[in-house]
Amino acid sequence: MCRTGSGRDPRAMTTHPVIEVSGPRKSYGGRAVVDGVTFAVEEGEIFGILGPNGAGKTTTVECVEGLRTPDEGRVRVAGLDPVADHEQVSRVLGAQLQQSELQAKITVREALELYASFYPHPADWRPLAEHLDITGQLTARFGKLSGGQKQRLFIALALIGNPRVVVLDELTTGLDPRARRDTWRLIEDVRGNGVTVLLVTHFMEEAQRLCDRIAVIDKGRIAALDTPAGLIRRASGSTVISFTPSAPLDEDELQALPALASVAHKDGRITLAGTDETVNAVISLLARQHITAHQLRVTDATLDDAFLDLTEASA
Amino acid sequence: MSTSTLSTARPRAAVLRTEVRLFRREPGGIFWILMFPTLLLVILGSIPAFRESDKSLGGLRLVDLYVPVVVLVAMITAGVQSMPQALTGYRERGILRRMSTTPVRPSSLLSAQMLVHGLAVLVSTLLALAVGRLVFDVRLPEQLAGYVLALVLAVLAAIALGSVVSAVSRTTKIAGAIGSAVYFPMMFCAGVWLPVQSMPHTLARVVELTPFGAAARALGQAASGDWPGWGHLGVLAAWTVLLSALAARWFRWE
Numbered sequence: 192m193c194r195t196g197s198g199r200d201p202r203a204m205t206t207h208p209v210i211e212v213s214g215p216r217k218s219y220g221g222r223a224v225v226d227g228v229t230f231a232v233e234e235g236e237i238f239g240i241l242g243p244n245g246a247g248k249t250t251t252v253e254c255v256e257g258l259r260t261p262d263e264g265r266v267r268v269a270g271l272d273p274v275a276d277h278e279q280v281s282r283v284l285g286a287q288l289q290q291s292e293l294q295a296k297i298t299v300r301e302a303l304e305l306y307a308s309f310y311p312h313p314a315d316w317r318p319l320a321e322h323l324d325i326t327g328q329l330t331a332r333f334g335k336l337s338g339g340q341k342q343r344l345f346i347a348l349a350l351i352g353n354p355r356v357v358v359l360d361e362l363t364t365g366l367d368p369r370a371r372r373d374t375w376r377l378i379e380d381v382r383g384n385g386v387t388v389l390l391v392t393h394f395m396e397e398a399q400r401l402c403d404r405i406a407v408i409d410k411g412r413i414a415a416l417d418t419p420a421g422l423i424r425r426a427s428g429s430t431v432i433s434f435t436p437s438a439p440l441d442e443d444e445l446q447a448l449p450a451l452a453s454v455a456h457k458d459g460r461i462t463l464a465g466t467d468e469t470v471n472a473v474i475s476l477l478a479r480q481h482i483t484a485h486q487l488r489v490t491d492a493t494l495d496d497a498f499l500d501l502t503e504a505s506a
Numbered sequence: 507m508s509t510s511t512l513s514t515a516r517p518r519a520a521v522l523r524t525e526v527r528l529f530r531r532e533p534g535g536i537f538w539i540l541m542f543p544t545l546l547l548v549i550l551g552s553i554p555a556f557r558e559s560d561k562s563l564g565g566l567r568l569v570d571l572y573v574p575v576v577v578l579v580a581m582i583t584a585g586v587q588s589m590p591q592a593l594t595g596y597r598e599r600g601i602l603r604r605m606s607t608t609p610v611r612p613s614s615l616l617s618a619q620m621l622v623h624g625l626a627v628l629v630s631t632l633l634a635l636a637v638g639r640l641v642f643d644v645r646l647p648e649q650l651a652g653y654v655l656a657l658v659l660a661v662l663a664a665i666a667l668g669s670v671v672s673a674v675s676r677t678t679k680i681a682g683a684i685g686s687a688v689y690f691p692m693m694f695c696a697g698v699w700l701p702v703q704s705m706p707h708t709l710a711r712v713v714e715l716t717p718f719g720a721a722a723r724a725l726g727q728a729a730s731g732d733w734p735g736w737g738h739l740g741v742l743a744a745w746t747v748l749l750s751a752l753a754a755r756w757f758r759w760e
């Protein structure tokens with residue numbers, strides 16, 4: 192896309208992480224909704240925030256955007272305080288909010304031109320609209336757009352100021368699978384242009400595919416922070432073995448398998464979660480007892496499994 | 507001009523231009539603010555009794571009195587019906603919030619809305635004056651400076667009142683209900699059912715203390731060539747100050 196490269200502060204590029212979130216707390220009605228979340232995002236990263244509904248994801252990123260003021264703790268974007276230095280931060284940070292609209296009768300083109308006029312060095316909206324595939328809707332009114340077109344317009348508006356950082360909150364919620372995949376490609380392109388992406392999602396597949404690192408947030412705290420692969424490895428049942436035994440297996444012997452995380456029986460089929468060690472042990476167990484394993488499948492756990500494991504552990 | 511005012515002037519102008527465009531796409535607003543007041547004047551003026559000169563009104567005709575009244579109708583409709591719907595809608599639907607993430611303050615959207623409604627009232631006023639003059643031979647305001655002053659103060663009061671309605675209404679629904687509740691008493695005070703000049707003495711004294719009662723008197727005086735009473739102008743200014751302070755105190759951005 193069309194970055195001019197101007198308006199960048201070379202100092203902030205080298206030394207500090209572009210986003211620093213150090214233990215902000217935010218309470219509503221005496222209940223801590225965000226409770227000491229700490230992470231730092233490096234320039235050029237796609238950093239994911241993953242968590243169940245109500246975990247405090249939106250509250251956290253809205254502190255980064257300067258829309259909410261944390262009760263305590265420190266948040267910095269390009270070294271600036273998003274609340275106190277709001278104007279400067281808003282020039283380098285583009286946001287797509289979880290819930291927001293535009294005037295129902297504004298056209299796509301008018302919205303792009305209007306938002307471009309807000310920034311000192313805006314991107315040219317024409318190639319941006321082309322890239323986001325909304326050129327066919329330039330004269331359409333916001334109220335008449337489909338969910339996917341609205342989302343793409345909001346991505347365009349988040350990028351129109353040539354930001355260093357974009358914050359995308361539940362960008363693909365409500366999109367059909369195809370539109371979701373298109374959006375993922377777009378986010379990769381955005382990062383390809385050197386923009387740092389802070390991505391809030393509750394889709395595992397999305398986080399696994401896009402993010403360099405993920406903070407799993409649960410009940411206002413960070414449950415884990417790692418690469419997608421690291422999170423999966425960290426989960427106790429990172430490998431899943433399933434088969435239909437030719438003869439019944441002794442439950443005690445199953446339970447005694449090394450590094451076993453869980454056992455499940457369903458319609459004569461056994462599903463075990465564990466590690467590579469568990470796989471080896473179960474195979475030798477079957478061999479010793481001369482039992483054939485029909486339809487034996489060994490799969491890696493997904494981020495889904497890791498996520499459930501992580502958020503349950505802290506429950 | 508400092509650099510910072512220069513850098514915010516361009517986006518503010520762009521926001522205003524957009525809001526003017528959007529207003530022109532609202533047939534409801536166009537009809538009720540721009541057309542309806544003049545239509546009301548035409549309907550009333552076509553009743554023969556409204557065109558007879560009345561000694562108790564110093565020789566004026568009722569239709570003469572109704573030109574300022576329909577101007578006030580435009581103001582009240584713009585201020586308490588139309589503008590609060592727009593403002594609470596912008597808040598309810600996260601439009602103000604979205605703007606808060608840009609270098610431009612969402613307050614520029616509010617001031618653009620106020621300006622758009624003020625301009626609409628001005629256009630409506632010119633239309634009513636022109637039709638009054640051309641169709642019913644109503645003389646144009648003879649004390650023009652006084653008329654403009656009274657008009658501006660009245661528009662400010664209407665916008666301040668509308669801002670209070672927007673501030674206390676959490677949703678567009680509530681704004682609609684409060685707007686309607688305020689609308690009819692304000693229309694009464696403006697003299698829609700009975701011009702203030704024709705009201706019984708005690709009632710008139712009370713009505714003149716309300717913003718649109720005072721505005722009706724001030725505009726009426728300026729229309730017939732007198733400088734509007736300072737008392738009436740003072741009432742208008744006092745309401746504007748009070749209502750603006752309340753709106754600023756109560757307004758919530760989210």
Ligand SMILES: Nc1ncnc2c1ncn2[C@@H]1O[C@H](COP(=O)(O)OP(=O)(O)O)[C@@H](O)[C@H]1O
Binds near residue numbers: 219242
């Ligand atoms: N302005 C607010 N007032 C009261 N409670 C709030 C407010 N904002 C968020 N919450 C509460 O904080 C919790 C976390 O919200 P949020 O950050 O939106 O979660 P997520 O984005 O992870 O779904 C929720 O229980 C929500 O109801």
Ligand SMILES: [Mg+2]
Binds near residue numbers: 248249250289361
């Ligand atoms: Mg959320």
